Amino acid sequence: MNYRRIKEKIYKWIFTVLAFSSLFFLVGIMIVLFKEGTPIFKDVGFFKFLFGTRWYPTHEPPDFGILPLILGSIWVTAGAIIVCVPLGVGSALYLNEIAGFRQRQFLKPIIELLASIPSVVYGFFGMVIVTPFLQKTFNLPTGLTALNASLILGLMATPTVCTIAEDALSYVPRSFREASFAVGANRWQTLTRVVIPAAGSGISTAIILGMSRAIGETMTVLMVAGGAAVIPKTFLGPVRPMTAAIAAEMGEAPMGGDHYHALFAIALVLFLITFVFNIIAEIISRRFRIKLGLSG
Amino acid sequence: MKKLAMMMVAGITALNLAAGTCFAEKIVVAGSTTVLPIAQKTAEVFMDENSGVDISVRGGGSSVGITALIDGNCNIANSSRSIRDVEIQKAASRGRDPVAHIVAMDGIAVVVNKSNPVSKLSKKQVRDIYTGKITDWSQAGGKPGKIVVVSRDTASGTFEAFGELIMNKEKVVPSALMQASNQAVAQIIGQTPNAIGYVGLGFMSGELKAVEVDGVMPSNATVLSGKYPVSRPLFMYTNGKPQGIVKEYLDFIKSKRGQDLVEVQGYVGLK
Numbered sequence: 001m002n003y004r005r006i007k008e009k010i011y012k013w014i015f016t017v018l019a020f021s022s023l024f025f026l027v028g029i030m031i032v033l034f035k036e037g038t039p040i041f042k043d044v045g046f047f048k049f050l051f052g053t054r055w056y057p058t059h060e061p062p063d064f065g066i067l068p069l070i071l072g073s074i075w076v077t078a079g080a081i082i083v084c085v086p087l088g089v090g091s092a093l094y095l096n097e098i099a100g101f102r103q104r105q106f107l108k109p110i111i112e113l114l115a116s117i118p119s120v121v122y123g124f125f126g127m128v129i130v131t132p133f134l135q136k137t138f139n140l141p142t143g144l145t146a147l148n149a150s151l152i153l154g155l156m157a158t159p160t161v162c163t164i165a166e167d168a169l170s171y172v173p174r175s176f177r178e179a180s181f182a183v184g185a186n187r188w189q190t191l192t193r194v195v196i197p198a199a200g201s202g203i204s205t206a207i208i209l210g211m212s213r214a215i216g217e218t219m220t221v222l223m224v225a226g227g228a229a230v231i232p233k234t235f236l237g238p239v240r241p242m243t244a245a246i247a248a249e250m251g252e253a254p255m256g257g258d259h260y261h262a263l264f265a266i267a268l269v270l271f272l273i274t275f276v277f278n279i280i281a282e283i284i285s286r287r288f289r290i291k292l293g294l295s296g
Numbered sequence: 297m298k299k300l301a302m303m304m305v306a307g308i309t310a311l312n313l314a315a316g317t318c319f320a321e322k323i324v325v326a327g328s329t330t331v332l333p334i335a336q337k338t339a340e341v342f343m344d345e346n347s348g349v350d351i352s353v354r355g356g357g358s359s360v361g362i363t364a365l366i367d368g369n370c371n372i373a374n375s376s377r378s379i380r381d382v383e384i385q386k387a388a389s390r391g392r393d394p395v396a397h398i399v400a401m402d403g404i405a406v407v408v409n410k411s412n413p414v415s416k417l418s419k420k421q422v423r424d425i426y427t428g429k430i431t432d433w434s435q436a437g438g439k440p441g442k443i444v445v446v447s448r449d450t451a452s453g454t455f456e457a458f459g460e461l462i463m464n465k466e467k468v469v470p471s472a473l474m475q476a477s478n479q480a481v482a483q484i485i486g487q488t489p490n491a492i493g494y495v496g497l498g499f500m501s502g503e504l505k506a507v508e509v510d511g512v513m514p515s516n517a518t519v520l521s522g523k524y525p526v527s528r529p530l531f532m533y534t535n536g537k538p539q540g541i542v543k544e545y546l547d548f549i550k551s552k553r554g555q556d557l558v559e560v561q562g563y564v565g566l567k
Contacts, residue, residue: 054470055470056450056467057450057451058450058451058455058456059450059465059467060465068470127483131487132487135487135488141441141442141443141444141488141490141491142444142473142484142488142491143488144473144484222476223480226473227449227473227474227475227476228470228471228472228473228474229470229474230470230471237471238471238473240474247476248449248451248474248475248476249449249450249451251355251356251357251359251360251451252357252358252359252360252449252451252452252453253359253451254359254362254363254380254382254383255359255363256386257382259451
């Protein structure tokens with residue numbers, strides 16, 4: 001009896017430690033980001049860093065303005081949203097509302113399979129297939145553009161959006177639909193006036209998490225966005241998103257130098273952006289569950 | 297049962313440690329991706345001929361290599377640039393003394409797409425293209441078309457060498473496509489008719505066309521003689537004078553056979 005209780009306690013402790021280890025790592029990462037990132041603000045100034053328009057980290061004297069990088073990230077993310085929302089939400093609606101059981105069993109794993117393709121493969125696809133295609137179609141000097149990155153990132157974020165939106169749709173209680181049909185609404189009316197509004201916040205969560213996915217993606221944008229640190233003016237020009245800058249430059253930045261700290265500061269900015277995205281998504285989805293009378 | 301599992305884990309760990317320390321002499325090489333092919337090839341051959349030596353070669357970049365050397369995490373740091381003052385100070389503060397060994401010469405070829413009729417540029421023209429003063433091929437003796445400027449990332453050793461040898465401390469135009477590797481540059485030049493870029497001589501291929509710079513074509517002879525204006529030495533750094541197996545490995549690289557391997561990899565041997 002006693003032996004058993006001790007055993008139980010040990011198991012409890014093991015799992016408690018495992019569960020809290022994520023917290024430990026998160027806090028650890030945050031501490032490192034702040035510790036290594038903030039020194040640059042002393043030298044450059046917070047606003048000059050965020051809103052400076054020139055990124056010449058190794059020049060003498062260096063310029064550490066990350067506005068082109070922030071805008072690069074925002075542009076490709078916005079573009080990705082334009083691609084992945086219709087694709088993701090559309091497939092979720094089809095899966096949940098229209099597809100029969102068999103089709104659903106077949107389609108859903110396939111869409112989820114898109115998420116398991118390594119990002120370097122997407123990047124390679126973008127570089128070898130999409131780049132020459134865009135170059136020819138739009139008669140561009142180069143196909144490595146924000147549009148290219150947006151298309152690929154949108155495709156990559158589609159499974160995230162689809163899966164979460166589909167979950168949200170399936171949480172809408174049957175009674176909602178039945179009530180709608182009972183008062184004589186047809187399928188389309190039920191879908192647009194009852195189901196989508198009811199699942200709306202869940203779908204918004206899906207979109208925001210899709211944005212998180214897109215803004216944090218690194219390998220693909222490194223390969224296809226072009227890498228020019230300019231303030232973007234058109235989707236048909238190259239951009240340099242924040243993740244690409246960190247990935248490309250960290251290996252060569254002398255440890256402890258300004259450039260090194262600047263890259264950590266970019267990581268900090270990126271972390272804060274995705275952090276805010278995720279908190280918003282969490283708040284919305286919590287409201288959504290309350291609205292549908294599920295657990296708060 | 298639990299005890300048994302734990303003993304097994306401990307046993308396997310001990311075995312691994314023993315294998316790592318007793319059966320092989322280990323050299324860790326890290327750093328510049330430009331020097332990487334040289335280190336890999338020479339390490340391969342050296343290990344074939346000296347059983348019991350284990351050389352692990354990693355990339356990461358020149359700064360990563362030198363940092364690892366300062367931190368004591370590698371025996372040899374590959375670098376495509378000479379060590380910086382800050383790094384020397386940092387090394388000194390940790391009681392380390394980086395010693396440079398030149399292992400090869402590398403020419404940086406200025407390259408264009410093979411469909412581009414331009415075959416020669418002056419150093420000044422290349423600079424003007426990279427600073428954005430020249431934006432169209434018609435201004436540089438070619439067919440009209442907007443020049444797509446491709447450069448290496450500002451932190452890379454190749455960029456640094458290019459900056460010193462060509463750019464005269466001027467800034468590369470912000471619209472340049474900054475790429476993270478020689479391969480990425482080669483890939484873009486290969487598929488973009490109006491692009492210009494630069495790669496280490498070792499990365500030349502049939503898809504690319506090197507142009508004469510100031511009337512000199514990049515080649516082993518012109519790089520070694522110093523005639524070709526965009527060339528540089530490649531380094532391996534050790535902590536203090538190399539000893540034992542590290543010395544043997546470096547001597548091998550500098551030997552006739554080692555330098556032949558350097559040439560096989562597309563770099564310029566020292567003799």
